[in-house]
Amino acid sequence: MTFLAFGNHTVRSLINSPYFQLKKFLLLVDKYKNDKVLLKLLETKKIAYQLLDKNDFSRYSFDKKNQGIVAFIREYNYVSLNSLLKQKSNHRFPLLVMLDGIEDPHNFGAILRTCAALKVDGVIIATKNQVPVNSTVIKVSMGGVAYVPVCQVNNLLEAINELKKNNYWIVSTVCQPGSQEYNQIEFNFPTCIVFGNEHQGIKQKIIQKSNSAIYISMSNNISSLNVSVSCGIVLARLVSQWERNELKNNHNNNKS
Incomplete structure (x- = not known):
């Protein structure tokens, strides 16, 4: 169409x-x-x-x-999961985003814009219960959608299995017992961060398949953030951590 x-x-x-x-x-x-x-x-x-x-x-x-x-x-042109896994990463470690049932094209567009700005290697979505790339998504992404490959899969759980076979650490963003604060975790591995539906969050089966869970601490009686805002906060922290580590390593190598 x-x-x-x-x-x-x-x-x-x-x-x-x-x-x-x-x-x-x-x-x-x-x-x-x-x-x-x-x-x-x-x-x-x-x-x-x-x-x-x-x-x-x-x-x-x-x-x-x-x-x-x-x-x-x-x-x-959606890309295949196989081609997504084979491409060269923009970062020290490969970085992917998985979206579990994002229904609002404005949220999807904003997430793609953030992913483009932070050079995320790709975004994985499901074929069902997820807004596809459309005119509104393109408009909100302000051109960001042109730079980030989007992979559309039939089953997110099967995609997670394939990611794990390729040494990805799956991190779900949830607020539940056992979760770590997002700025307390060291992402020293290929990473796929999962963000959930605007209303129900991430499906329990996906959380159970994840290697870890993180949350953003909040104050002033704010219980949750818009999913695109959460995505920006978490990704910015992860990318800045990698960049700081890279600068530190380069500095140490120059001294030795």
């Missing part, structure tokens, strides 16, 4: 992304007729485009913040 992406930065980011099959572009002629870089890129990629005047462009019911540029997307 064809879906849409809007906005200059977002749409441009999709052109070179390996995860999108683009059908055509509609461009407001007054804004893009002299944009030789964009037009040349579209021609090189063999992506059809039309330059429309304001009247013709306004006949379409596009998002008001379209900035005069719209991409028609033929398909989003």
Whole structure:
């Protein structure tokens, strides 16, 4: 099914992304007729485009913040779990995010934006009870979806089994007895962090299969955070830990 992406930065980011099959572009002629870089890129990629005047462009019911540029997307290319595991990591250790039943496309989009900013190696979702990559997800991610591979699997439990075979440590974000505070754990191993549904959290079977569980301590009678906010806090802490350790190791190596 064809879906849409809007906005200059977002749409441009999709052109070179390996995860999108683009059908055509509609461009407001007054804004893009002299944009030789964009037009040349579209021609090189063999992506059809039309330059429309304001009247013709306004006949379409596009998002008001379209900035005069719209991409028609033929398909989003989900990656296989096997290819996700084979790719080179962006960090000292491979880092994946698994989402258990995220239903709100705004949350999914915000998570993808965070994952792109922190160079997460990939996001794993299920085919059922999970919002797919769609127009809203692309819009909220502000182009982040172009840089992070998303793997869609039939069964998250089976995916966890495969991750464990590849030496991944599965960490569920839950608030329950036995959980560790998120800033007290050392992530010195390939890691997959699981974030749960906006209402029910992570399924118990997934928690039981996890190697450990972490929580974010809170005060002022705040009992929980939005899942995309929790994702940002945990991932930022993990990535900064790895970066600090890397700097420390480089410093020690230079001294010796």
